Amino acid sequence: MGWVSSLFGRHRAAPLPVLQTERLELRIPQSDDFGEWVRLRRESHEFLRPWEPAWPRDHLSHRAFRRRVRWARLEAEGGRAFSFLIFTRKPDRMVGGITLSNIRRGPSQCGTLGYWVGREHAQRGYMTEATEAVVAYAFDELRLTRLEAACLEENVASRALLAACGFHFEGVARSYLEVDDVVRDHMLFARVVGDG
Secondary structure: OOEEEEEEEEEEOOOOOOEEEEEEEOOOOOHHHHHHHHHHHHHHHHHHHHHHOOEEEEEOOHHHHHHHHHHHHHHHHHHOOOOEEEEOOOOOOOEEEEEEEEEEEEOOOOEEEEEOHHHHHOOOOOHHHHHHHHHHHHHHHOOOOOEEEEEEOOOOOHHHHHHHOOHHHHHHHEEEEEOOOOEEEEEEEEEOOOOO
């Protein structure tokens, strides 16, 4: 547990969340995760390339990962985003990542879901399990009322995942996100409290 500076001085930060399912543990990244993270990302590069923004030149560097760890901790402590790495519980093995970001408070109570899975772990139901855990955390613990997600039309696996997890198609966002060096339209999905 760390310390957070605020207008009123330093105070002890709330413990970072750890989500557990039958097969998985989801937790905020730690420095010790670098070796497993870089191996999984490197081996899955071609598998992930059609769906992700182009990686910066230093994406797989230890320095970039340290920045990622720092950002994830600060955002989680501030309640603005929760960037989880996903591990199987037995054996303890990294399979991917899932992020609840762009958390808006006030009238909207909304957040955005993003995720990736390593090539060797795809089609095993891990991401469905992880998504349901994050949805439950968002609605039950964070008291959000709406979650959004987006994917490319040709990403059949992602569309099936969102449908299986109770997300509903809402429309197409033009020029939504740069993917593999091209700004692309994306299909928008949402799940609200009470959907199933």
